[in-house]
Amino acid sequence: MSIVSGHVGLRARHVLAVVACALCMLVPAAAYADSFEMPAVGIHATVQPDGTLAVTETRTFEFDDDINGVYWTIPTSQNEQGVDSSVQISDVSVAEDGATIPFAPAQSAEAGESGVYTVSTSEDGLELKVFTPQEDGDTAQVTVSYRMTGAVMAWVDTAELYWQFVGPDWEEDSCDVELTVDFAGASASSASDGSSLHAWAHGPLDGTVAIDEAAHAVRCAVPRVHEGEFAEVRVAFPVSWVPTLQASAEIRLDKILDEEQAWAEEANARREQARTVLAAGSVAQVGLPALFLAIIGYLKFTRGRSPKPVFQETYFRDVPSADHPAVIATFMDDGDVPNRAFVATLMKLTDDRVISLDVQTIEEDGLFGTKQRDEYRLHLVDRDAATDPIDRAALDLYFGDVADGVTEIRFDQMKDAAADDAEGYNDRVENMKAEIRAALETRMLVRTDGGSFKAVAVGIAAALFIASLVFFFATDLANLPAFIISTALLVVAVVVAMTYRVYSQEGVELRERCEALKRWLEDFTRLNEAVPGDLVLWNKLLVMAVALGVSDEVLRQLADAVPRDLREDAYGGYYYPIYWWCYPHGRLHAPTHEMNEVQTASMAEVATSLDSSGAGTGGGFSVGGGGGVGGGGGGTF
DSSP: OEEEEEOOOOOHHHHHHHHHHHHHHHSOOOOOOOSEEEEEEEEEEEEOTTSOEEEEEEEEEEESSOEEEEEEEEEOOBOTTSOBOEEEEEEEEEEETTEEEEOEEOSOOOTTOOSEEEEEEETTEEEEEEEEEEOTTOEEEEEEEEEEESSEEEOSSOEEEEEEEEOTEESSOEEEEEEEEEETTSTTOOOTTSOOOEEEEESOTTOEEEEETTTTEEEEEEEEEOTTOOEEEEEEEOGGGSTTSOBOSSOOHHHHHHHHHHHHHHHHHHHHHHHHHHHHHHHHHHHHHHHHHHHHHHHHHTTTOOOOOSOOOSOOOSOSOSSOHHHHHHHHTTTOOOHHHHHHHHHHHHHTTSEEEEEEEEEEEETTEEEEEEEEEEEEOOGGGOOSHHHHHHHHHHHOOGGGOOOEEEHHHHHHHHHHTHHHHHHHHHHHHHHHHHHHHHHTOEEEOOHHHHHHHHHHHHHHHHHHHHHHHHTTTOOHHHHHHHHHHHHHHHHHHHTOOEEOHHHHHHHHHHHHHHHHHHHHHHHTOOOOSOHHHHHHHHHHHHHHTOOHHHHHHHHHTSOHHHHBOTTSOBSSGGGGGTSOBTTBOOHHHHHHHHHHHHHHHHHHHHHTTOOEEEEEEESOOOOSEEOOEEEEO
16 A cells, blocks of 8 residues: 655745735735635545446535626546546535525526526536525535546556546635545455555645545545645555446556655655745744844944933923923924824913913703703914914914904814814814924934834835745745744834934933923822922923823822912912813813813814725645546636
8 A cells, every 4th residue: 555645835826926915914905805715625426336436516605795606617538548538417406594405407597596507518528507696695505416437447457546526727715625435336346356445645735635444435635725726536446346347458556556656755755845944934934033123122222322311310390491392292202293282282372371261051952952061162362472383383273374263162163173174174283293393303302213224124024024924824824833923023123123213412311301200290299299389380380291191180189289279269260271271170071181082083083084085545645646537616607
């Protein structure tokens, strides 16, 4: 008995397909899904005493599109003895929703018909169409029974089955393929001619073939036969099992054994080569990202180091610089303008008495009459008092320009404005961001933000990831741990690269002071320190607290630290309008919280509006083969 093995290894078109898939992950493109999948294929074939092969094939189809039916193509060809093969369909049935429905043959059928099948023949073979309309999401099992001649040959010393049970012309991959071949004449024969049962298979190298001697059967299993590939079985068995099949006078078994041994050796060599490639590739798959991470880390912690700050204190108890609060917020966010920059700007304008804040009660018609709700409202008090370009850009954002004549706006109206004129609102937001970034740029607090370094790092990481992904799929997902590790290393490398930023000495000092100020503000109530006597300074620190990102609760505690009689008059009004921002009012959250949500919602409205226009003893499969009759393919129509 000889050992089996099989199929073609890695093929260029599969690698190219994986590359295309990987690139689609990086570049937006329209995606077109396949119309069906075949998750399971079961085939049972019985060799009859006259050499006819009786086949029952059941394929499970999962549809992700509307179709009229499925089809099979079974080519006819000459076998190794020069005899033409033939195919005759005997039965078709479809099982779905727990019921099996036999289909009737028809001379012709139209799209949309159901319960019938048609068979057309030509010089090249046979086409079977099964009319079973299906919708997206449906699953059906289609069973086809047919009889084939020419797949079995009788020789003077052996009989031979040589048959492609899965052909290369299927539109999609055939998954979880299982084949059983048995012999109707085996029980009636004593096999006294000395021949034995040998089996081989050709196709994917991860397929297996086994002989069940007790049952006189051969079993093949293939996890996946890709479209464009085939799976083929070759069985040498006693000629006495096909007593009525005319035998050739040619000796055949030695030739079969020699061919299969050569193909098995080639397949085993390919397997060993694949193992070597897998081992070397896995080392590179992990080693290259690890080396890349090491280089990124080295550059980050050598060339990417900022000067050491002179300021080393835990706390800082003053305004860290004369910069606008929005500039401070952006600086601490590494150049990105956060929502709190807008909130801090409005607080500064309130503290400067350019604008004021109050609550407006609104009456609305409801299902059961009118109802009231409260909304925060901004008033424009003195536009001319705003001299900073950032402040003027903020007034233009929320109140429009002077010609618009708007002097008040509620928080809920800001979101409406963003929805009604997304492009104009976005332009005003970008104008304010540009003013903030320009002010930050003139300070020269950052020597380099590492833009080129980051771009190169991301490009290399993307290339390594695509290479790793290609290798992972090209080796049929053989080394998942290596792929996971390589991906993790690349992610870490990119994260480290994104932190590449070199500050000037002044930038380092400002950053240390800001972090120390934030620590002091957050720890203020725990430290039991007294509020500075200069309330004007304290009010500016409240604005700075928001710019640095303290929580609403901490902001309220900082406001509470000022004695009530120093911040409120006898009627509950505020001496300093900045305190309007620090407390909840009625059922409303604190304005800082509400404004942050308004800013987020407004930009979401802008984004939405702008986007919408846009040896025969069993073993593995072997290479070679292709000489068996049958094959073909199929798909949907």
